[in-house]
Amino acid sequence: MSTKDEIQIFDSTGDCFVMKVFREELGRQINILFDMGQGQEVVDQLIKSKEPIDGICVTHVDRDHIAGIIRLLENEEFMQSCQLKFIVFNQFNRAFISYEEGNELSRLIKKHDILLIESYRHCYSNINTALASQNISIHFFSKNKREKFHHMHHTSASTKYKIYITFLLPNEKHLEKLMREWDKYNRNCSGRTGEITNKSSIVCLVEFLNDAKSTTVLLTGDGFVSDIGKCFEKLGALKIDCIKLPHHASYISNVGIGQLIAKHGCTQAFYMKNSSITGEKETLQEVATHIPEKPIYCNGKFIIGGD
Numbered sequence: 001m002s003t004k005d006e007i008q009i010f011d012s013t014g015d016c017f018v019m020k021v022f023r024e025e026l027g028r029q030i031n032i033l034f035d036m037g038q039g040q041e042v043v044d045q046l047i048k049s050k051e052p053i054d055g056i057c058v059t060h061v062d063r064d065h066i067a068g069i070i071r072l073l074e075n076e077e078f079m080q081s082c083q084l085k086f087i088v089f090n091q092f093n094r095a096f097i098s099y100e101e102g103n104e105l106s107r108l109i110k111k112h113d114i115l116l117i118e119s120y121r122h123c124y125s126n127i128n129t130a131l132a133s134q135n136i137s138i139h140f141f142s143k144n145k146r147e148k149f150h151h152m153h154h155t156s157a158s159t160k161y162k163i164y165i166t167f168l169l170p171n172e173k174h175l176e177k178l179m180r181e182w183d184k185y186n187r188n189c190s191g192r193t194g195e196i197t198n199k200s201s202i203v204c205l206v207e208f209l210n211d212a213k214s215t216t217v218l219l220t221g222d223g224f225v226s227d228i229g230k231c232f233e234k235l236g237a238l239k240i241d242c243i244k245l246p247h248h249a250s251y252i253s254n255v256g257i258g259q260l261i262a263k264h265g266c267t268q269a270f271y272m273k274n275s276s277i278t279g280e281k282e283t284l285q286e287v288a289t290h291i292p293e294k295p296i297y298c299n300g301k302f303i304i305g306g307d
Contacts, residue, residue: 002020002022002029003022004022004303005020005021005022005029005210005215005303005305006019006029006301006303007019007020007270007297007301007302007304008020008301009270009272009297009298009299009301010036010042010045011041011042011299012036012037012038012039012042012068012272013037013038013039013064014035014036014037014038014063014064014065014067014068014272014274015034015035015036015037015059015065015221015222015248015272016033016034016035016036016037016042016068016272017033017244017270017272018031018032018033018034018053019031019032019034019206019217021163021206021208021210022210023137023163024210025137026137028052030054030055030136030163031051031053031054032053032054032056032057033046033053033055033056033057033069034056034057034059034219035057035058035059035065035066035068035069035221036065036066036067036068036069036071036072037063037064037065037067037068038063038064038067038068039068040071042068043068043071043072043078046072046078046082047075047077047078047081050081052082052083053082053083053084054083054084054085054086054136054138055085055087055088055136055138056069056072056084056086056088056089057087057088057089057202057204057219058087058088058089058105058202059201059202059219059221059222060090060197060200060202060222061101061102061197061200062197062198062222063101064274065222067101069105070101070108073105073108074108084112084114085114085131085134085136086115086116086117086127086136086138087109087114087115087116087117088117088118088202089105089106089109089116089117089118090118090119090120090170090175090200090202091106091109091116091118115127115130117140119167119202119204120167120170120172120175121142122142122144123142123145124139124140124141124145127140128140137162137163138163138164138165139162139163139164140164140165140166140167141164141165141166141167142166142167143166143167143168143231145166146166146205146234146235162208163206163207163208164205164207164208165204165205165206165207166204166205166207167202167203168203168204168205168231169201169223169227169231170199170201170202170223171227175200177196177199177200197222198221198223198224198247198253199223199227201220201221201222201223201246202221203218203219203220203221203223203227203228203231204218204219205218205219205238213305214239215241215242215304216238216239216240216241216242217240217241217242217243217244217304218240218242218243218244218264218266219244220243220244220245220246221246221247222246222247222248222253223246223247223253224246224247224252224253224255225246225253225255225256225257225260226255226256228260229256229259229260232263237263237264238264239264239265240261240264240265240266241266241268241304241305242266242267242268242269242304242305243260243261243266243268243269244269244270244271245257245269245271245283245287247277248271248272248273248274248277248280249271249279249280249283249284249287250277250278250279250280250283251278251279251280251282252279254279254283254286257283257286257287258287258289258290261287261290261291266290266291267291267294268291268294268297268302268304269287269291269296269297270296270297270298270302271296271297271298272298273298273299
């Protein structure tokens with residue numbers, strides 16, 4: 001059993017990786033699955049491994065991010081063994097979004113009575129209490145509560161046992177556009193704009209302490225660096241150890257990535273390959289100038305903060 005903090009990238013048709021953070025008090029890693037494309041192979045791998053999946057985050061409703069999650073939740077063997085505690089997913093909400101896959105995922109979440117966490121909430125106190133009652137040391141924050149976390153991070157001895165996840169995006173404007181488009185789909189089975197769904201991607205910071213070392217990972221879905229950078233205007237000069245390059249390292253989504261990496265002292269990057277994406281080479285060249293002599297991971301497993 002590994003005692004490292006790791007990211008395992010799966011060869012999926014789309015995004016798919018598991019973030020594994022070791023918690024000494026549990027004697028194991030906490031595993032959070034982010035997205036899964038359309039291939040069956042990853043579903044089979046996860047079932048065969050019999051590793052617990054404590055949580056799932058579906059960043060947005062594009063097929064190459066959500067289709068495999070639906071297959072997982074439809075698999076009774078997985079649901080009986082995975083120990084799943086929560087799903088992060090912005091399901092359809094007329095107050096602010098699904099397409100066909102989003103509607104199906106909402107149905108499965110309800111069927112299995114899984115704790116649903118939506119990234120646009122302003123307060124997560126009840127959710128954090130529910131997770132604590134299941135001995136899951138994950139604490140969620142809205143962006144506006146991040147300042148309070150910064151104070152706790154330096155003053156609370158209990159902080160070392162927790163994984164903190166702060167939702168940065170989507171903002172309400174992005175969600176309103178997505179909800180309108182989703183509503184149109186539900187009524188007419190038509191209307192789907194890639195940029196709108198990508199801009200609705202859940203972008204979050206994952207922060208934790210291990211061996212008295214603080215680690216911060218920025219996970220970006222298919223978001224846009226231009227939007228992500230604005231989130232840090234209030235958060236200040238936060239050190240980011242590892243970043244996922246959004247949208248398969250496409251050029252249009254990563255305009256300004258070099259500046260973001262330099263500003264926040266990032267020393268690791270990873271991304272998901274996609275042969276249909278343009279501009280990947282230009283993005284990787286820019287990243288390499290700011291993170292020299294280190295690989296940009298796109299498959300397998302790597303240690304967060306490692307060489």
